[in-house]
Amino acid sequence: MHIMEGFLPPLHAAAWTAVSVPFLVIGARRIARISREQPRAKLLLASAGAFAFVLSALKIPSVTGSCSHPTGTGLGAVLFGPSVMAVLGAIVLLFQALLLAHGGLTTLGANIFSMAIVGPWVAYGCFRLARPLGLGVAVFFAAMLGNLATYLVTTGQLALAFPDPVSGFAGALTKFGGIFALTQIPLAVIEGLLTVVVVNLLVQYSRDDLNEVGFDRRSGLGPELGSAGRA
């Protein structure tokens, strides 16, 4: 779902960067405040970021036999919160460009907007909305819809940049959307299931780690393993 280097026209690249900057500023301020209050938070956030980078590089199996990568937006947003995730996601995307030649520098703003801002916020919103239905359900919808939202935004970005010569934006949206819809919906479901497995394991075995990143507050689970933990 990365838009590759140089693919977007210069104006679009600049505009998406401008849209992403305010979110990054808010996230960076929050990180600066957290690390002033708690110097150790820096180490925690760096580990979280390294984890996010590796997570995005893991191949997930797909029904068609081909492999793809999880966006990790759902897990990241649920574990670390969406505003911090914007900054961590931006760093991960920068590293992917510089270490894996995946994505790009001119398209960094557009990719940050879809993968580090919209994806995590949609995932977090779904998580909070679906939380009363149970932890597993909430995590599933957060990860699945976060993944789909990311992909829809990328599609929209491409359609805006390259409207169809005959049918304009709507045609381009159908054209770009149609290509991925077949592969992307099963992948989103798989990412949803995968994230449920991860969160269930963490709730069961790594309660302290979850408390440390503030997951207990965000999920309303409470600091101790109680009856709510199995919900």
Added chain:
Amino acid sequence: MPGRPAPLPMLPIDRYAWSNRWSGHHPGERILLVGGLLLLAVILPPLSTAPLVLIVMTAATVLSAGVPLAAFLRTLAIPAGFLLAGLPFLAMSLDFSAGPRLAFSADGARVALDVGLRSLAAMSCLAGLALTTPVSELIPGLRRVGVPQPVVEIALLMYRLLFVVTGQAIAGRRAQEARLGYGSLRRSIRSLGVLAATLFGRSLARARRLEIGLAARGFEGELKVLTPPRVLSTTRMAAAGATLILVGATGLALGRFLP
């Protein structure tokens, strides 16, 4: 493969970034050259400028920095493959007026050509920068564009930690594969979930150990690191500037003769 140790988690791009002929130079020189070429590739008409940028960037990386041509092409191959797969969709148009109909469009083909050239040239710049400059030398530069100090420190730490986590991920994956953990879709999801959960726990454990180690050395919230002193070479800056002017002027001049 019994007895073989887990591979050293090293990314090919990172290896060349640390070992090319430019790695002793001031990173600012490379940022001027590559950043300038990238900008030219993106804003000037692609048909005339993009091939120039591609040639100059390849020559600079391979001849001057001494990165093997094969490594440069390998780095370009994957994104270029995605690019080639995506371009046909730009050249086609979807018409709803008489039922949905997909047809070749001349306007679209022109856009596809421009985008393809621009993107390929820009990718060569990204590959050139990535193959000649370690990430840890670029990150401190983020400070100059207004990124707050704590975020820069986190990014630097992330760069150092991600190889450790990658090593654990490779070892874990191999152990799971040896136990047929990826035999079916259902098992694959379960195995991958276990792997991710384990990596999360280990990452945090590492953070705690780092904290203890740093606290023992008087950590008060700022991570101070030594960066080797590098002098900005006037000659090389001038050469980079001259290259940019030459490429820009030639691109513009050629652009007049091309459609």
